[in-house]
Amino acid sequence: MSSASPVAPVEQPPLSQAERVVDTFIAPSKTFSDIRRSASWWVPWILLAIASVAMVMVVDKKLGMEKVVENQMALSPKQAERLDQLSPDQRASQIQTIVKVNRIIGYAYPVLLLIIIAIMAGVLLGTFNLGLGQRLTFNQCMAISMYASLPGIVKALIAILAISVGGGEAFTFQNPIASNLSALVDPSSHFLYSIATSLDVFTIWAIVLTGLGYGCVTKLKRGTCMAVAFGWWAVVVLGGAGFAALFA
Numbered sequence: 001m002s003s004a005s006p007v008a009p010v011e012q013p014p015l016s017q018a019e020r021v022v023d024t025f026i027a028p029s030k031t032f033s034d035i036r037r038s039a040s041w042w043v044p045w046i047l048l049a050i051a052s053v054a055m056v057m058v059v060d061k062k063l064g065m066e067k068v069v070e071n072q073m074a075l076s077p078k079q080a081e082r083l084d085q086l087s088p089d090q091r092a093s094q095i096q097t098i099v100k101v102n103r104i105i106g107y108a109y110p111v112l113l114l115i116i117i118a119i120m121a122g123v124l125l126g127t128f129n130l131g132l133g134q135r136l137t138f139n140q141c142m143a144i145s146m147y148a149s150l151p152g153i154v155k156a157l158i159a160i161l162a163i164s165v166g167g168g169e170a171f172t173f174q175n176p177i178a179s180n181l182s183a184l185v186d187p188s189s190h191f192l193y194s195i196a197t198s199l200d201v202f203t204i205w206a207i208v209l210t211g212l213g214y215g216c217v218t219k220l221k222r223g224t225c226m227a228v229a230f231g232w233w234a235v236v237v238l239g240g241a242g243f244a245a246l247f248a
Contacts (some may be wrong), residue, residue, distance in 0.1 A: 017043040024150050028209055032216035039139035041146040045117075048149060049110030050154040055176070056106035062163045063098045063171055065106075071172050072102075075187040106173065117145045120232075122209055124214070127228055134218045144213035148206050155179065155202040194241035207233050 015034045021043060023031040044126065059068060062072050072081040105112070123143035128141075159176040162168045168176075174183055180200035202241040211226035218225065224244045 011207065014038075018146065020044075021047065021150065024147050024176065024209070028147075028212055031159045032144060032209075032213040035140055035143045035213070035217055036148075039137060039143045041139065043200040044146040044150055045110070045114060046145070046152060047216075048113060051153040052113065053107060055156040055160050056103075056109070058160045058163050059106070059168075059171060063168060065103050066095070067169075068171060068173065069095060069102060070100050071170055071186070072174075075172065075193070077188060087090045096176075102173070103193055104142075115148075117142065117149065121145050123232060124210075124228070127232070128220075130219060132218075132220060134220065136217065140217055144210060144217065148209035149215055151202045151209070153207040191245035194244040195237060198237040198240070 003075040012030065012033055014037060015030065017040065018030045020034060022075075061067070074081070083094055086094060121138060121144075124145070125136055125138055125141045128136050155177060158179075159168065159171070161201065162177060163171065175197050180198070181201055182193060185196040187193050207229050208226070212222065213228035214220070214225035215222035
């Protein structure tokens with residue numbers, strides 16, 4: 001009697017960096033599975049940085065940072081009231097300081113994004129390795145988070161388009177486009193407004209990609225990886241909403 005020999009699994013051919021970026025949108029499992037081979041994450045970060053700086057440049061040119069600060073003040077009546085209590089010269093000086101800070105943060109956002117994603121990668125590395133017995137590397141976690149963040153490019157491009165055609169009068173960096181539930185909540189209710197803003201199509205897309213990414217790279221069930229990704233997201237959202245309500 002002849003015994004059938006086991007069939008070896010077909011290896012996925014290596015992907016180029018461009019293929020990884022495209023597949024994140026059309027076949028994300030291919031991108032995240034390829035991270036087991038190479039944990040390079042510089043290309044998505046560069047693309048995110050370009051999109052971010054491009055959006056800030058368009059906002060600065062078409063709307064002006066003064067308009068953005070005015071919109072932000074409208075969402076924080078208490079801060080606006082404190083400014084109104086100042087003399088005209090002091091108020092103008094404070095507004096200009098806020099404008100300068102917004103401009104600096106806007107153009108420096110790629111660096112801030114890198115730091116934020118590094119923190120996220122470290123937290124998820126600890127969660128999966130220490131809590132769930134996996135053997136991930138920090139670079140693998142960085143790569144998953146970077147590629148999972150790519151929907152942010154689509155969001156930035158939509159914001160750029162809206163502003164370029166004469167829209168975006170209510171633009172803020174916290175809420176650049178109407179892709180969340182913030183329109184259903186009174187902005188003066190800072191806790192609920194922060195949560196509603198976080199319930200964003202592009203944010204949820206990124207969280208789903210994160211869970212999928214860890215499902216492809218680890219040996220865990222996809223549902224477990226999704227639970228970890230959404231669990232940490234919920235912690236961040238509730239913490240951020242509490243902070244917004246406390247310092248509003």
